[in-house]
Amino acid sequence: MSNQEEVMEGSHAVAHAIKGADPEVIAAYPITPQTHIVEKLSQFVADGELDSEYVKVESEFSAMSSCVGSSATGARTYTATSSQGLLLMNEVLYNASGLRLPIVMGVANRALGAPINIWNDHSDSIGVRDAGWIQLYAETNQEALDMSIQAYEIAENQDVMLPTMVCMDGYILTHTYEPVSIPEREEIQDFLSPYEPEHKLDPENPETFGTVGFPRDYTEFRYQQFDAMDNATDVIKQVFDEYSDKFGREQRGLIEEYRTEDADIVLISLGSIMGVVKETVDSLREEGKKIGAIKVRAFRPSPAQELIEAIKGSDVIAVLDKNVSIGKKGALFTELKDELYSSDVNPLAKNFIVGLGGRDVPEDSVKKIAKKAEKAKEHGRVKKEIEFIDLKEVYDND
Numbered sequence: 001m002s003n004q005e006e007v008m009e010g011s012h013a014v015a016h017a018i019k020g021a022d023p024e025v026i027a028a029y030p031i032t033p034q035t036h037i038v039e040k041l042s043q044f045v046a047d048g049e050l051d052s053e054y055v056k057v058e059s060e061f062s063a064m065s066s067c068v069g070s071s072a073t074g075a076r077t078y079t080a081t082s083s084q085g086l087l088l089m090n091e092v093l094y095n096a097s098g099l100r101l102p103i104v105m106g107v108a109n110r111a112l113g114a115p116i117n118i119w120n121d122h123s124d125s126i127g128v129r130d131a132g133w134i135q136l137y138a139e140t141n142q143e144a145l146d147m148s149i150q151a152y153e154i155a156e157n158q159d160v161m162l163p164t165m166v167c168m169d170g171y172i173l174t175h176t177y178e179p180v181s182i183p184e185r186e187e188i189q190d191f192l193s194p195y196e197p198e199h200k201l202d203p204e205n206p207e208t209f210g211t212v213g214f215p216r217d218y219t220e221f222r223y224q225q226f227d228a229m230d231n232a233t234d235v236i237k238q239v240f241d242e243y244s245d246k247f248g249r250e251q252r253g254l255i256e257e258y259r260t261e262d263a264d265i266v267l268i269s270l271g272s273i274m275g276v277v278k279e280t281v282d283s284l285r286e287e288g289k290k291i292g293a294i295k296v297r298a299f300r301p302s303p304a305q306e307l308i309e310a311i312k313g314s315d316v317i318a319v320l321d322k323n324v325s326i327g328k329k330g331a332l333f334t335e336l337k338d339e340l341y342s343s344d345v346n347p348l349a350k351n352f353i354v355g356l357g358g359r360d361v362p363e364d365s366v367k368k369i370a371k372k373a374e375k376a377k378e379h380g381r382v383k384k385e386i387e388f389i390d391l392k393e394v395y396d397n398d
Helices: 010-021 035-046 060-072 083-088 090-098 123-127 141-155 185-191 215-247 274-286 304-310 331-341 363-379
Strands: 003-009 025-028 053-056 077-081 104-109 134-137 164-169 177-183 255-258 265-269 291-296 298-300 316-321 348-353 386-388
Touching: 003 010, 010 035, 010 077, 010 104, 010 141, 010 164, 010 177, 010 185, 025 035, 025 060, 035 053, 035 077, 053 060, 060 077, 060 083, 060 090, 077 083, 083 090, 083 123, 090 215, 104 123, 104 141, 134 141, 134 215, 141 164, 141 177, 141 185, 141 215, 177 185, 185 215, 255 274, 255 304, 265 274, 265 331, 265 363, 274 291, 274 363, 291 304, 304 331, 316 331, 316 363, 331 348, 348 363
Parallel strands: 025 053, 025 077, 077 104, 104 164, 134 164, 265 291, 265 316, 316 348, 348 386
Antiparallel strands: 003 177, 134 298, 255 291
């Protein structure tokens, strides 16, 4: 095993991963902060370093439509997008999953308008969580690179056959330079199984894709997707383990526990925010606080069972969501609370909305969250289940 060590921005790290995966078709439309991924891939194609059909389209809707067509013919396919671009794809996202096409897409997470905002939160990918796509979230550029390779092995598994998005925080990761370890192309190809779909568009063996789903059959199609997403849980674990063994990583499981072995309070989130969360845990541990953290790597399929097992014995869980369902709560909190209801694990649970529209979440803010969780433990109850952290006064009370 040999890795090429380089310092590069996160977008270029993902492009190197996709280059190694050797997709036959790339359909792309630029949108900030995703643009550098597809720019770099177009350069690889232009320089002859990547033998891929690079399709320049007129919109994100067209990009995903092109991916659906190419993947249906049996071609390994890639695209990337952000924010409003992902929403413009929305109709076709459901088609891609319903047709069981293992497209891989990079999502550079960015807030949604209005008001228009080009900075990071998770509103875009969380907003399409019901489209039937696997969703993986990277904490670092290395994870974004590795997940972009792993995504093909997961998506193309015959027990899964679902499209997969690899989510990385816009600017925070896409435009930040970090050292990354890039596997050699031959090693990536050795890791990835050949993409040989059982069904594809082939003039020599005609099949029909995307016919009408009449009421007598439609439920069974949805059940098959549901079952495939369930299958993905074990497939993801297996692929993460095999990849870690081959390339010397420690990226195993749908979640990652950090100092949770004796934690009374556990902070839970996903994406790049976990860096400052872990640093805060270390700082509070030095003060004698029994606090830990859990990073969610996969939001779809749901990591609920792994999370419930990990928080057994804790008194309070604090979920940090960089999204909010208007009129409800954050998505990660809502789904975890739902699973807790039907389990025998019953910690106090509190939801904190953070980092919307790219607002910074410094260590002081995470300490504030930990203090509120500690207060809930002392009182034995949660007075207010959802709080927006660092909320400014919107109106003048005078």
